[in-house]
Amino acid sequence: MYLFTSEVVSPGHPDKCADIIADSIVDEILKQDPNGRVAAEVFIAGKHVVIGGEVNAKIDFTHDDYRHIVKGALSEIGYNDNPHFTRAQCLHPQDLQVDVFLNQQSPDINQGVDQEGGEIGAGDQGIMFGFASCETKNFMPAAITYARALCDHVYAYAKSHPNELGVDIKTQVSVDYGTKSNFEECKPQSIHTIVVSAPCVESMSIERVRDLIGNLIDSAGLPKELYDKSKTIIYINPTGRYVNH
Structure with a gap:
């Protein structure tokens, strides 16, 4: 890996x-x-x-x-x-x-x-720059692209269902490139691990929350060639209760 x-x-x-x-x-x-x-x-x-x-x-x-x-x-x-x-x-x-x-x-x-x-100078402010990657259509690295897609999807659901989820959400995606050479050549092999943490109302059980967010992960549009639910390690609210946020 x-x-x-x-x-x-x-x-x-x-x-x-x-x-x-x-x-x-x-x-x-x-x-x-x-x-x-x-x-x-x-x-x-x-x-x-x-x-x-x-x-x-x-x-x-x-x-x-x-x-x-x-x-x-x-x-x-x-x-x-x-x-x-x-x-x-x-x-x-x-x-x-x-x-x-x-x-x-x-x-x-x-x-x-x-x-x-x-001309306008920068004053005392720093200037940041990065680079494009060919891993995704938006020219961003795969891990950040899919973590963002998941976060946006769960957040949209939370905003439209305030009786179920809160809006302080965090997602994490680990992409497996298989080898360092694949990483350097921008060739992701699979989504290895997904972590999603989202607050829920106190009346919801952790089982219900995990089932709900699990379905949201499946419907987030992750690429089928990288995301295999039977193989990807998925953690949803891994510490358990998450109500106060």
Whole structure:
């Protein structure tokens, strides 16, 4: 075996919630100032949301404005006061405490962005790059592609069935290439292991959850030449109870 593993989290995972809130802040600022620039970080812990960083824009959002953006983003994700999960089990936007620590961008940093000749520099922000792979139609490696497909499929079901599943979902896929040579030549041989963790309402048994998610795995559109249910190792909520999230 030669295994490669990738993990994906749904929009309901705290890390993704933070990313989506940050993106929503950028969107709202750009709506009012197309030339605005935002370097905002978002931290979520329990019922607390902390927004910090720098803004260079011709607007002045209030604390209530930012709180409204946060609540709107979380509601769109699926945290919309779902009555099937208690306030102790799930995030409820009405209970949030939002702290905002956004400062005006330093002119010293800004001069690294606005450059003579109209070019825009990166300032103090890093630039990331990657490469394409021929393993899938979307030119991404197989493991991350199929982990994302599974996560999106289970998340879509959770959003449309809030009486069964919560939206803080994590998926993991291990692809077996057989040999290092196959890995280097982008030739996956099979999906070796699948892990899916999704919160459920307290009334659902672990057996029911595993049966439900097992069916979702089968209907996620994984390639038949790689996914064989009789051979793939599948773990669904492997630690057992997953209600509080």
